Amino acid sequence: MDMSIRIFITGGTFDKEYNELNGQLFFKDSHLPEMLELGRNLVPVETRTLMMVDSLEMTEDDRSLIAEHCMKSPEKRIIITHGTDTMAITAQKIAEKVRDKTIVLTGAMIPYKFGSSDGLFNLGRALAFVQTLPPGVYVVMNGRYFNANNVRKNKETGEFEELHQGI
Amino acid sequence: MDMSIRIFITGGTFDKEYNELNGQLFFKDSHLPEMLELGRNLVPVETRTLMMVDSLEMTEDDRSLIAEHCMKSPEKRIIITHGTDTMAITAQKIAEKVRDKTIVLTGAMIPYKFGSSDGLFNLGRALAFVQTLPPGVYVVMNGRYFNANNVRKNKETGEFEELHQGI
Amino acid sequence: MDMSIRIFITGGTFDKEYNELNGQLFFKDSHLPEMLELGRNLVPVETRTLMMVDSLEMTEDDRSLIAEHCMKSPEKRIIITHGTDTMAITAQKIAEKVRDKTIVLTGAMIPYKFGSSDGLFNLGRALAFVQTLPPGVYVVMNGRYFNANNVRKNKETGEFEELHQGI
Amino acid sequence: MDMSIRIFITGGTFDKEYNELNGQLFFKDSHLPEMLELGRNLVPVETRTLMMVDSLEMTEDDRSLIAEHCMKSPEKRIIITHGTDTMAITAQKIAEKVRDKTIVLTGAMIPYKFGSSDGLFNLGRALAFVQTLPPGVYVVMNGRYFNANNVRKNKETGEFEELHQGI
Numbered sequence: 001m002d003m004s005i006r007i008f009i010t011g012g013t014f015d016k017e018y019n020e021l022n023g024q025l026f027f028k029d030s031h032l033p034e035m036l037e038l039g040r041n042l043v044p045v046e047t048r049t050l051m052m053v054d055s056l057e058m059t060e061d062d063r064s065l066i067a068e069h070c071m072k073s074p075e076k077r078i079i080i081t082h083g084t085d086t087m088a089i090t091a092q093k094i095a096e097k098v099r100d101k102t103i104v105l106t107g108a109m110i111p112y113k114f115g116s117s118d119g120l121f122n123l124g125r126a127l128a129f130v131q132t133l134p135p136g137v138y139v140v141m142n143g144r145y146f147n148a149n150n151v152r153k154n155k156e157t158g159e160f161e162e163l164h165q166g167i
Numbered sequence: 168m169d170m171s172i173r174i175f176i177t178g179g180t181f182d183k184e185y186n187e188l189n190g191q192l193f194f195k196d197s198h199l200p201e202m203l204e205l206g207r208n209l210v211p212v213e214t215r216t217l218m219m220v221d222s223l224e225m226t227e228d229d230r231s232l233i234a235e236h237c238m239k240s241p242e243k244r245i246i247i248t249h250g251t252d253t254m255a256i257t258a259q260k261i262a263e264k265v266r267d268k269t270i271v272l273t274g275a276m277i278p279y280k281f282g283s284s285d286g287l288f289n290l291g292r293a294l295a296f297v298q299t300l301p302p303g304v305y306v307v308m309n310g311r312y313f314n315a316n317n318v319r320k321n322k323e324t325g326e327f328e329e330l331h332q333g334i
Numbered sequence: 335m336d337m338s339i340r341i342f343i344t345g346g347t348f349d350k351e352y353n354e355l356n357g358q359l360f361f362k363d364s365h366l367p368e369m370l371e372l373g374r375n376l377v378p379v380e381t382r383t384l385m386m387v388d389s390l391e392m393t394e395d396d397r398s399l400i401a402e403h404c405m406k407s408p409e410k411r412i413i414i415t416h417g418t419d420t421m422a423i424t425a426q427k428i429a430e431k432v433r434d435k436t437i438v439l440t441g442a443m444i445p446y447k448f449g450s451s452d453g454l455f456n457l458g459r460a461l462a463f464v465q466t467l468p469p470g471v472y473v474v475m476n477g478r479y480f481n482a483n484n485v486r487k488n489k490e491t492g493e494f495e496e497l498h499q500g501i
Numbered sequence: 502m503d504m505s506i507r508i509f510i511t512g513g514t515f516d517k518e519y520n521e522l523n524g525q526l527f528f529k530d531s532h533l534p535e536m537l538e539l540g541r542n543l544v545p546v547e548t549r550t551l552m553m554v555d556s557l558e559m560t561e562d563d564r565s566l567i568a569e570h571c572m573k574s575p576e577k578r579i580i581i582t583h584g585t586d587t588m589a590i591t592a593q594k595i596a597e598k599v600r601d602k603t604i605v606l607t608g609a610m611i612p613y614k615f616g617s618s619d620g621l622f623n624l625g626r627a628l629a630f631v632q633t634l635p636p637g638v639y640v641v642m643n644g645r646y647f648n649a650n651n652v653r654k655n656k657e658t659g660e661f662e663e664l665h666q667g668i
């Protein structure tokens with residue numbers, strides 16, 4: 001079985017850094033390679049940055065671009081790092097277009113560079129789920145995987161939950 | 168499907184701390200609860216410490232005790248944190264005795280408290296694999312899962328690898 | 335000699351945290367007590383929070399309040415944690431009013447909670463300089479101490495420097 | 502006034518790392534340059550590694566070598582990073598031989614690489630004290646400076662204290 005994994009980077013809290021000159025958060029380079037090394041990852045992965053945006057500023061064109069890359073990718077297993085605010089929307093958009101691959105979206109509530117990030121934990125889980133889940137589009141947050149058609153971020157708690165129980 | 172997960176803690180590098188009075192590494196409390204909170208884990212888990220030992224000092228009696236706990240546990244999904252040096256041996260021992268549960272052993276090359284640990288990454292992966300792999304006993308290290316009967320730690324590189332390719 | 339030290343907390347980058355629900359930086363509690371414990375500090379210090387503000391939003395009234403607290407404090411040695419952007423202005427304001435005490439202002443370019451902070455380093459230096467410098471008002475940044483009347487933050491580089499060389 | 506500072510590195514807990522292949526602590530390279538950069542240090546310093554040893558294994562020859570380097574150094578201000586266990590002994594040895602320079606010994610109770618180190622704090626303080634204290638040999642630990650002839654490490658508490666009060 002071909003286990004090679006494609007990781008598409010789109011930005012999000014995951015990769016934000018602190019600009020010490022103006023006190024703003026911004027994107028520079030992705031921390032994915034550093035995180036994979038830290039995790040002593042030996043599963044073959046290919047990483048590609050598609051964009052570096054806050055997911056609240058992601059447009060429909062951006063989402064089409066992401067879906068298109070998923071379609072064209074030769075790998076059958078894909079991870080997408082993504083801001084949490086609109087992660088569920090992007091997941092649904094991809095699910096409409098791609099059906100024969102295992103695609104996992106994940107992100108973080110706290111930037112990796114800020115020390116107490118959940119990003120390392122989530123990346124670890126995404127890498128595991130993408131190897132074992134059947135074809136489909138999933139959101140991996142809070143230690144769980146959610147079907148793209150049954151997930152939302154609860155804005156009050158910051159936690160992901162199912163739209164409908166028992167599906 | 169009952170998704171509740173049991174975590175058995177046995178010690179290992181994962182949970183080692185630095186004793187600043189004598190410069191030795193030692194075990195105090197497990198960092199599992201802190202790590203699960205950091206990862207914003209919402210999957211129901213029950214944690215129990217069985218022992219706190221360096222896996223080089225683990226005896227056959229210790230391994231029997233761990234296997235017994237796996238047999239008696241009502242949960243069908245079990246994670247065991249374990250020192251890496253003899254993790255493969257314990258996995259084989261459990262695999263001889265338990266066949267109807269998904270059991271994942273994981274650990275760390277660097278203590279969690281030492282900042283650049285792979286433990287958080289591995290715990291994330293173990294939590295994902297234990298939810299999706301079929302019944303069996305597995306070692307989860309280096310981003311991969313290995314069957315208990317086909318894994319060893321390469322002492323030169325510190326990496327886990329298959330005993331036989333193509334199995 | 336009375337070595338007891340007063341620390342006044344006014345906010346600044348030093349104490350900023352990341353709000354994971356809205357992605358903004360904000361103030362909650364000061365990290366000073368945690369930092370002093372981490373540094374195994376045994377010098378007697380008394381900590382008091384005067385305000386928790388970004389120094390760009392600090393008003394003249396705020397500065398008068400800080401100066402007043404310095405005047406009334408029974409301790410002869412005072413540290414003030416402060417945002418870097420207007421630290422030099424506050425230092426000058428205090429220097430006009432207080433002459434018989436050793437007062438050191440310090441801060442950080444990166445929040446302490448973001449892992450790679452210079453705050454711990456600067457707090458260590460402020461605690462040392464305040465014990466040994468003669469009465470006066472000083473800014474302690476970049477490993478150096480500056481007289482309140484001869485210091486500015488270079489907005490391009492983020493570094494502190496003397497207004498006039500050779501003074 | 503010439504403010505250039507010499508830092509002599511001798512090892513100690515400060516610079517220990519964790520060897521993930523055998524679980525032992527060891528010395529590789531010094532973390533001083535990384536720590537100075539993290540602290541945004543702009544005071545001119547020259548760093549030189551004299552040895553990399555646990556201070557319990559430091560010999561009389563080692564101490565003579567350190568004292569000799571202090572004597573020959575053109576800088577009038579010297580910091581020595583040193584293991585805490587015999588720091589006071591080395592300080593006394595240097596004090597017998599060097600009288601016209603400000604020499605500060607400092608170290609750490611926890612390795613810098615282990616995340617919660619007091620080393621960054623202590624290095625900050627040493628850099629400040631060495632700029633302001635009169636000629637003499639000092640131990641800088643626990644936020645305080647001690648005269649080389651009146652200091653010991655309390656083995657029970659791990660804290661530094663005066664041999665005789667009121668000196």
